[in-house]
Amino acid sequence: MALKTSSTELDETVMDMAELGARLAARRKAAKISHLPRNAAVDRTPSKQALLDQIAKTGANW
Numbered sequence: 001m002a003l004k005t006s007s008t009e010l011d012e013t014v015m016d017m018a019e020l021g022a023r024l025a026a027r028r029k030a031a032k033i034s035h036l037p038r039n040a041a042v043d044r045t046p047s048k049q050a051l052l053d054q055i056a057k058t059g060a061n062w
Contacts, residue, residue, distance in 0.1 A: 028036075044052075055061075 028034075
């Protein structure tokens with residue numbers, strides 16, 4: 001028995017990520033936003049910070 005909230009038919013809209021990226025870039029250009037700031041990271045958990053530190057050790061930037 002299926003849940004009443006589930007559906008076996010695909011009735012949702014599927015969005016192409018390349019198209020979404022192009023649309024966002026056009027909106028940023030129209031709004032004259034050249035760069036979006038990154039998260040200030042003031043509420044990072046110690047485990048998240050440890051993960052980011054390990055990523056940074058590999059030379060990558062997350």
